[in-house]
Each structure stands twice: as C-alpha cells, then as structure tokens.
Amino acid sequence: MGSSLTLRGRLVLALGAALVLAGVLLGVPDLTRVGVLLLGLALIARLLVARPLSLALERQVSPATVAPGEGASVTLDLHNVGRSTTAMLQAEEEVGHALGDRPRMLVPRIAAAEHRRVTYPIRSELRGRHQLGPLTVRASDAFGLAVRSGRLSGSSAVTVLPRTVRLTSMPRSRPGAGGETPATAQLSLHGESDVGVREYRQGDDLRRIHWPSTARTGAMMVRQDDQPSRTRALVLLDNRAAVHTGSAAGDSFEWAVSAAASIAVHLLAEEVETYLATSDPAHLALAPLPSIEETLEALAVVQQCSAATADSLTESAAELGSYGGASTIAVVGPLSEVEGRALTAAGRGLALVIDPTVLGTGDGRSSPTTHLLIGGGWRALDVHLGDRVEDLWAELVGDPVPAVGGTR
Amino acid sequence: MTRSVPTAALAGLAVLAAALPLRTLFDGPGWFHHVVLAVAVVVVTGVLMRLLTRSALVLLLGQMLALGLTLALDFARATLVLLLPTPETARAAVALMEQSRETITGSAAPAPMNDGVAFSLALVIGMVAITADLAAATGDAPVAAGIPIGAVFAVSAANSTDPLHWAFFVLPAALWMTMVVAHSRAGVMRWVTMLAGRSGEDHEERVRRDHTRQGVGLAAMALALALFVPGVIPHLSPYAFGEGLRSGREGPAPGRGEISLSSEIDLRRSLEDPDPAPVIRYETDDPTPPPLRVGVAEDFANGRASIPQEATSSVPPGDLAALGVETSQEESWTTRFVENLVLAPQLPSPFATVAVRGDVESWTLDQNGVARAQSAGRTYEVDYVEPLDDTEAVLGLIGDGGPSPTTGEVDPQIADELRAVLDTIVDPGSSDLEAAQAIQSYLRGDEFSYDLDLQPGLPGEHPVSRFLRTKQGYCQQFAATMVHLAQAHGIPARFVVGFLPGTSDVDGGRVVRAADAHAWPELYFPGVGWLRFEPTPGGRAANVPGYSIQRAEVESSSTSTTSSTSSPSTEESDPDAAAQTSDERTGVAWARPLLVVLGIAVLLGVLPLTALVLRERSRRREVDPAERVEREWARLLTELADLGVEAPVGATPRQSGRHLMGHPGVSSANAERMGAIVGAVERARYAPPGAPVADIGHDVDRVVQRVRRGRSRSRRVQAALAPTSARAWWRELPGRGTSALARGAATARSAAGGRRRTRSR
Known part of the structure; x- marks a missing residue:
C-alpha cells in the first residue's frame, strides 16, 4: 500500500515550494524561511513514514464460539520485527458486517522486538462465522502530512452459533415414551448389526471398519452394532435459497436454522443418534452428529444454497431408511409432489413446513406440502410469522391430531 | 464545540506573534496593546459564538461586529452613545484611517506612531485574526490558518530591508505548528475507538506523549532547516525581479520609472x-x-x-x-x-x-x-x-x-x-x-x-x-x-x-x-x-x-x-561601487551551491562508475568461453542480488536458477532465458573441455533488465548507486593497497587456479 503525502501534506509542500521560489526571486529571505519550514515539514514527514512497516500480528479470539448476543474479546498482539522503532500507528480491523463498526485502534510507538497488545470486544446477534482481520495499519506523522498504510494479512474468525430454544417433549416414538407403534419400530433398531456406522474412534477394532461408508465419506467409519438400543433421528434442513424469504435476523431461513438447531440439540441431549442433512448436494455424507457443540458450529455456518430441488433431502432420508430407518424431522420449504412422496416413502416423520405463500397468513390455511406430507402419514405443521419453535414443536410431538391418523 | 477553544487561542496567539515584527516598522510599541485587545476580542467572541452556532457567516458577522465595537470603544469612545456607534464614529474612523495613510506613505520606517496608525494596525490585524479563527476553529483547518498568519509576517518581511530577527519567525511558526499538531492529535483521538499499549500503562497518556514527542521533533527539525537553509540559498536582489519585469515594459525610459521626492x-x-x-x-x-x-x-x-x-x-x-x-x-x-x-x-x-x-x-x-x-x-x-x-x-x-x-x-x-x-x-x-x-x-x-x-x-x-x-x-x-x-x-x-x-x-x-x-x-x-x-x-x-x-x-x-x-x-561614485561589490557577492553565492551540487554528483557517481569500470575491464580481458560464462553467471547473481533477488549461497546453478525463478520479483517470462543460462553454466562446468558453450551475456542482460523493471524505484536507485561489486572493490581497496606486489601475484595465481578448478569440477 506504500506511503504518500496526504492532501494536507501536498498542500503544505506546494505552498512551501511557492514561497521559497517567491522568496528567492523577490530577494526576501524571510519569505524563503517560511517556505523552507513548510517544505521541511512535508519532506521530513514523508521521510518519517518512508520505512516499511515490519510488523507481525497475532490474533486471538476468546471464546472463539459464542451464542448470539454474547460478547467475545479479540486480542491483537503487534510485534515489531523490524530493527527500528515504529511510528505511532493507527490500526483498523476489518471485521464481518455482522460485527458492526470496525474497531479502530491507536498503537503507541513500538520499539524493536517489542510488542503492544490491544483487546477489543465483539458481539453479534447474527449466526455465522464472522471474519476478523486483516488489520489495516497506518503510520502517520504528528502533523498528518504523510501517511504509510499497510495490511497485516491473516485473519481469524468468531463463530456465532444459531439461536436455540429449549424444547421439552420428545416424539412419542421414543422407547418408553409410549406404546409400541409401527412408527416406533422404525426408530428402534434392535439387533440390526449392519446399519449403524459411526466415525472411527481410537481403540475401535479394525475389523469393525465399515468400508463402504469409509469410502463414501472419506473418513474412517466403523459399524455400530454394539449400541442397538439407541434410537436414531434425521433432521432435515431445507436451505434452498429459492424457498426462503426475508433478510437478516427476520428471515425464514434463519428461523429454519434456529428450529433445526433447537431440535438437533434437543435430540442429542436426549441421547438420540441424530443425523443432519441439508438440501445442498455438496453437504457432507450422513454421519451421526458427534456432539451438541459441533452440531451448533456446523449449523452456525450453514448458508443458503442454489439447489433447485430438495433431492438431497429425500436422498438422505432414503439412505438412512435403507440402513434401517430413522425418525425424520424435516424443516422444509415447499416440496414438489415427487419430493414429498419420496420423503414419505423413506419413512415416517415430522415436518415444519415453511411455505412463503402461507408464512404471512394467519388464517390457518395449510400449504400443499403439508397436505402432501400428512397424506403420506407424516405429522406436519405450517409455520407462520411469529410462531415460536418451542410451541410448534410441542404441537408436533404432542397428541396426534386425529386427521393424521395416529394409532393411539 | 469546546474542543476548538485551544485551537482558537493558539490561532490568536500566532497572529499576535506574526504581528510582532511590525514593531521594526513603527516607532515605539504604542500600538501593541490595541492589537492584543482586538485579537483577544475576536478569539473570545469566536469561542462564545461557537457554543451557539456553527454557521461561518454568522460567526464572521459577529466577530466583525465585536471587533468594530471594540475599536470604537478603544479609539473613539466619545462618539458612542449608549455603546452604539453614531455617524460621528464613522467620521472618526475615516479620519484615523486618513491619518495612518499619511503617516505610512509619508514616513520612512520606522514610521512615527499615532492614533491613526494604531487604529489601522488593530483593525487590520483584528481582521486577520478573524480570518485565522475562521479557518482554524470554525473551519477546522488549522493548516489554512497559516496563510493569514504568514501574510502578516510577510508584511513585515517585505517592508524591512534587513532580514528579520530569527525569533520573530520562530515564535509564530512554533505556535502555528503547535496548533496543527494539537488539531491532528485531536482528530486521531476522535477517530480511534481503542487504545493499545502495554499492560499497566496509561495508554491514552502514552499515545498523547508519543504524538506530541514526534510532533515536537518534526517541528524542531523543520525549524532548524528554516533557520539555516535561507542563509545558504542565494537570493536575487530585492529589485532584480521587479527590474526584469520593468525592462520588459514598453516605455519612453526603459529601466527607470519616474520618481518624486515629496516625503x-x-x-x-x-x-x-x-x-x-x-x-x-x-x-x-x-x-x-x-x-x-x-x-x-x-x-x-x-x-x-x-x-x-x-x-x-x-x-x-x-x-x-x-x-x-x-x-x-x-x-x-x-x-x-x-x-x-x-x-x-x-x-x-x-x-x-x-x-x-x-x-x-x-x-x-x-x-x-x-x-x-x-x-x-x-x-x-x-x-x-x-x-x-x-x-x-x-x-x-x-x-x-x-x-x-x-x-x-x-x-x-x-x-x-x-x-x-x-x-x-x-x-x-x-x-x-x-x-x-x-x-x-x-x-x-x-x-x-x-x-x-x-x-x-x-x-x-x-x-x-x-x-x-x-x-x-x-x-x-x-x-x-x-x-x-x-x-x-x-x-x-x-x-x-x-x-x-x-x-x-x-x-x-x-x-x-x-x-x-x-x-x-x-x-x-x-x-x-x-x-x-x-x-x-x-x-x-x-x-x-x-x-x-x-x-x-x-x-x-x-x-x-x-x-x-x-x-x-x-x-x-560610491553607490556604484557598492552595487558592484554586491553583484560580485551574488556571483560568489551562486558558485558555492554549484560546487556543492557538483561535489555531491561526484560522490554519487563513484560507485556506479567503479562498477562500470570493473565490468568493462572483465569483459575486455581475453578469456576462454567457459570462463566467460562463469563470469556472466556471477554477474547475474550479483546484479540480481543488488536488486534484492538473492540466490542461496553454495547452491548449484540449477538450484539457484529454480530459487531465482521462485522469487516474487522474477516473472515467469524469464523462465526460458534462465533455463538457457543455467544450461550454459552447467555445460561450462561439467562438459568436457573444449565443448562449445553458448554466450549468455545477452540473456543475462535481458533477465536483469526485466527484473529491474519489476522492482521498486528505491531498489533500482539503490542498485544503480551502490552496486555490490563496486562496494566490495572499495572495501577491499585498503587491503589491496598494503602490498600491491603480493596482490598481483595472488590475482594471477588465483585466476589460474580458479580456471583449473572450474574445469576439473
């Protein structure tokens, strides 16, 4: 980025040169004196910033992952790796839009091999992985006549997790939660040794490696037939950009992410083996979610995708279904008839349908997708503006609506 | 609003300081307290009015009113009725102006001091203070305030025959610079949202101190230059420029205007x-x-x-x-x-x-x-x-x-x-x-x-x-x-x-x-x-x-x-004689800087010339093609090193070539030539004696030229002014001087040995 005179510096330089010229031509040394003062100021200032900035930067975010609205602090450690003392520096950190104004810092002179530390707080209500850095550094003279600016490349990020709400009840298919039903049969996978796979952990018997899954996922997977008693659930998140409306915190996609995150966290907390799939074809292969933290981190960075169809969702459901099935909880947008059938064909499940045409209405009219899913034996609810995840969830897992045809 | 108070005060002080040398033009200091009063009124009015408004026009009018009223009270109190000016006041002002005009046009410096002169000075400097205040405090541009301040100073400078005492310059200059630094510091402090520092330090205090210290250092250096440099710069005669203009004018008497001796x-x-x-x-x-x-x-x-x-x-x-x-x-x-x-x-x-x-x-x-x-x-x-x-x-x-x-x-x-x-x-x-x-x-x-x-x-x-x-x-x-x-x-x-x-x-x-x-x-x-x-x-x-x-x-x-x-x-004929001596002095004054410039040019030229001579000498020496390749290869490495592109020490030609090509300063456009060069060096070193070896001089020139074009200007200047080969030659000069004979023998031996070694590798 280099160094240069500021506008003020250039004016002072030009004025000084003009005065020196006038002083010499008119033979007035006092005029020359004023000119030399201005010229000298501008040129010395320019010299002061002529040295390149030799700085190294370390950036630490603590904590690196925060809940929305929760603060974190970023610590910048500026090391002078040059041989001479730096000028006073004005530093500006480039941060993601969601983090608000860029922090601007003033760094006193740093002697050679010395360092200065500055900490600034960040806070965001918006889910996502927000970039911190690079740091733009300006060294200027005290008169503001010349400036050298540089960029200390390198950045880190802070992850703001999706907003989750605490859910209480569980789907009735949970063992012990109610009577045996056809639906629960699909959730309980007693004795089916060839279905469950999980990531390899140290100490696993090598003979248990499940090669097809390993080949597909690229990570070492092992069969998991030793935990047959666990129930399984698949959370589907429809992240097609085409089906969502609104922007920022108020949009339907953020609501869907928040709902999916709340549900997944709830299931994990109940020790259900939970899978997550999105409509993004590039989404990683199905694997049990390892922990609540990692689940939230994954959902923190979920973006809308450009996929036109929900095929990825139906494929994931079918894939898990082929391994013995799982109870599916879908947060989906409008589905085509084919997609809806494919979904219901893969197994039974629950769905929160976000249909933009129904979203804003409050008349209780249900969307075609809801009809389709209910027709396929699912329990499905339309989401309306202002609906709370916990309320819908309670409605979804509570007493079955007679029309759905529960067996109770 | 209140943050402009120090700026306004400094601007007022700077105007007063710039007005100080006017005392060399007038007899007695009887005018100064009037001027101080006028400037103080302008500054205080500005500070108070800025609490209420930021409109430059309103401020300007307010300050001018205040200045006018102050001058009326100061010089023509008798004409005021209930502090309000009357037509008498205007007449008194006109009379005072007329008196000052007569005094100033009719007397040689130092002119006598009277109420008229004091009034005009207070009026003019008060107006200048308004302008400076407008620029520095109202307009937030203290650098621009230097223009009216400098103008007041220039009045004294242009009207006195001898250069003013340096203190007359230092005082307003220092005040102006203080104002600019303070303003710049305030701007930075407003810009910033966070202060960095070491633990246990008052960061803000530290930042202020750093800023001030740098400002003072910069100002001191510039002041020193300003005090010293005009003395060594040759100035034209105060009349030379005007005469040059005059002689170009058509007129009945070229070179001379009409004069009169009425005052x-x-x-x-x-x-x-x-x-x-x-x-x-x-x-x-x-x-x-x-x-x-x-x-x-x-x-x-x-x-x-x-x-x-x-x-x-x-x-x-x-x-x-x-x-x-x-x-x-x-x-x-x-x-x-x-x-x-x-x-x-x-x-x-x-x-x-x-x-x-x-x-x-x-x-x-x-x-x-x-x-x-x-x-x-x-x-x-x-x-x-x-x-x-x-x-x-x-x-x-x-x-x-x-x-x-x-x-x-x-x-x-x-x-x-x-x-x-x-x-x-x-x-x-x-x-x-x-x-x-x-x-x-x-x-x-x-x-x-x-x-x-x-x-x-x-x-x-x-x-x-x-x-x-x-x-x-x-x-x-x-x-x-x-x-x-x-x-x-x-x-x-x-x-x-x-x-x-x-x-x-x-x-x-x-x-x-x-x-x-x-x-x-x-x-x-x-x-x-x-x-x-x-x-x-x-x-x-x-x-x-x-x-x-x-x-x-x-x-x-x-x-x-x-x-x-x-x-x-x-x-x-004395005046003529005096004129002649002063002409001679001007001639000498021009000659000295010329010598200085020549001296600097010679000093700057030493190293590049040495490098040129060394290169030409080595080129002219009759050597076999293999050694010429070695020499060109060495030249490539030195010249690229001068440009900041260094090859690792002790690497093979191939490694060096690869390393050089990987350097960000060397574009991939050079790859082919570099390949040819490395190939030639390898052949020269490892092929059996007598095998044909290409001349790589041209390739080396082109590669160096391309790399040079891509380097920063400072690099290029440094490489041109202080080439490594020339620096090394001069560094080793004392050693060479101690025993010329031994050196000659050693050179011959090492040249011969070097040739043998390169061949046998």
Missing part, C-alpha cells in the same frame, strides 16, 4: 535604489555644479520634515533679494536638462534659479527658491547664479544686512536637549557662522556614522533626540538635526531635499541616479543670505563649502575641498 519615504527609497538608470541627465557650463533642489521644508512635524507639494508664495524670476540671496557670485550659469524623470510639479534646479526655459509649462519660483512647473517635459534649461562660496568673501560680508527671514520654531520637547548639545559644541561668544561651523563639524565628526538603517527609537522618543543618541543615520537625519540645532541657536535654517550633482558622463554631461537623492540644510546669515551646509559625512554627500569649515581646519581641508569640487565624480 521622507521617497528619500529613503531613492537612497536604497540600486538602479543605475539615470533619473536626471544634464549638461552645464558650471565647472562645479551645485546640488539640484527639489523641495524645501521649513516646518517639522514631530521632527519630520514636511515638504510641501504646492507653492505657498511666488517671487518674480530674477529677484534674488526675494529669494534671500543678498550677495551672489557674479557669473551666471546655464544647465541644460536633457532627461528628467522627476514628477511635476517638482522641477529639479540649482539654487538660485533665475530663469527656466524649454519644455515646461507655467513654472513658478517660491520664496524658498524652489522651482515648480505645472508639467515638465524631459528637456529644459535653467539659468542660475550661485550664492557666494568664497570663504573670505562670506566672512567679510556677514553681519550687516536686513532682517532675517523667520523660520520654524524649535520643538519645545527637545529644546533643552538641543541647548545642552549646543553648549558643549559651540564656544561661548562665537559668531553665528562659527556656531554653524561648529554644528557641522560636530555632525561630521567621528562620533556619527552614516547608516541607512536606523536603530529603533525609545517609546515617544523624538527623532532628533534619537539621532543625537544613536548617532546613526543618513542625510535626512544629519540635515534635520543641523536645522534644529541652528534654529535652537537662533540661526534661521531650512531643510532642503534634492539630488547630488551626479557623476560625469563619458560625453561630458552629468548623470544623476536615484541613489543621488540628498537632503541638506541651508542657513541664513544677514549680509550674505542663504548658505548651503553639508553635515552628512562620507561619500553620499555634496562637497563641503569652504565657509562652512572652521578656520582652524580650513588650511588642512581646503585641499580636499578643492579636489573634491574639481572631480566630484570620485566621491560620488
């Missing part, structure tokens, strides 16, 4: 005018032409001669008695003016003019013998008779005559002082002529010195008193003081301005230049009439009339008098 300031300006172009050119049959008179002052206002432009009386031409010439020389002379640039109505003419002919319109003669004309052309003739100048004749005639003319009264303020001086220099019982001689002798004595620059006076000091105290001045002070002393002694005396007779021209005519302007006294002695005296010592004076010299001195100085009268050109 002290004209006289001083003319005396300082180095312009060698003639003001007057004349021919005369008088072997010892007298000075040419332009005006006579009988009255002194506060010690300063006032030279009337208009005639107060008229005498018929030829009536010598009416002119106060009771006895004159018998001969009458005629002077023919062939060129005259003195503005009408002034008509330079000798005393006592009898008749004027030629290109003049309605000329008159007043009782002081001053000739005037409504308009005058460039050529005219004057007939005149001279008063007696023969010492014996004067002495014989003095004493009996009619009543003496009455001249001005001595200023009572200095009467006692004059009396005291007269008591010490005039012997009791001496005649009027002896007294006059004593006065002239006193003023021409060693105690007094001729100097165009006057020392500043004490507050309220009478100019004559100052001259008697400082004993420094030019013809104006000498003549005026002699007039005062003579009048105090009861001798009628008057103050005459005009021109010295000038110098002889090659064609027998005479030339009068602006620097020949002169002032002298004329004293009246019954029986003889008005006689010219010459109290001004040195070259810039007319010859000393014999009657004006005390008897004891006559014998010894009469020779010098005659010699100077016979060849006045010798003593009057």
